[in-house]
């Protein structure tokens with residue numbers, strides 16, 4: 237039975253897609269069976285793992301009921317993935333039936349035994365796609381930048397998780413906050429980490445001890461469609477992500 241993890245933050249550019257990819261690849265390297273699903277109409281995850289985004293079926297086709305989930309899975313050199321589609325951006329208006337929060341949960345039921353982990357990359361908003369992701373998940377992992385605006389967004393994200401927990405999925409929990417693009421050498425970063433700790437404590441959310449440092453190899457690896465862990469295994473960022481996965485596993489996720 238897979239554990240399903242949403243990687244989510246309504247703020248853009250905080251490292252959701254990068255974290256989804258590194259988490260999935262890192263878990264795969266540890267011997268787990270891992271599937272990623274790209275729920276962001278931007279399709280960044282599909283691109284970065286070198287999936288076919290032209291002719292293959294997408295999660296849009298699956299949610300519409302046109303394609304069976306199993307048949308939408310692509311096995312790339314990097315990871316198994318169900319790609320997104322730009323058509324997902326119209327889903328808010330297109331899917332208006334009752335029960336639309338449960339479409340993804342229903343869709344992944346037949347494949348839960350095929351994978352140990354299913355990682356969901358979500359778009360930068362708290363709309364119906366993110367609600368579907370939360371409804372289908374066991375955990376929400378929150379990548380966050382160490383700046384003050386990011387801290388402000390956490391309460392809103394927390395409320396959304398609480399709402400989904402109450403109405404759609406009682407087993408959902410927040411795995412924790414992961415600081416990304418973190419520069420441990422600046423005073424501001426360290427102060428923000430302190431503030432993040434206070435806010436996390438206040439909401440009873442874990443702030444992971446591991447943080448992800450900033451590195452240019454992230455965009456380099458993504459532009460040549462390689463996983464960061466293979467492109468730059470000795471770089472700090474690869475070490476950070478592997479350490480983070482160890483922490484995640486140690487905490488029972």
Ligand SMILES: Nc1ncnc2c1ncn2[C@@H]1O[C@H](COP(=O)(O)OP(=O)(O)OP(=O)(O)O)[C@@H](O)[C@H]1O
Nearest residue numbers: 248249250251252253254360417449450451454455
């Ligand atoms: N640790 C890092 N160090 C340096 N650059 C990073 C790091 N993590 C991500 N980036 C870069 O920051 C940008 C945003 O990252 P990413 O796409 O993972 O964020 P996102 O939250 O998925 O964005 P969106 O909200 O648009 O989906 C990308 O250009 C990526 O290459």
Ligand SMILES: [Mg+2]
Nearest residue numbers: 252253276280
């Ligand atoms: Mg993204």
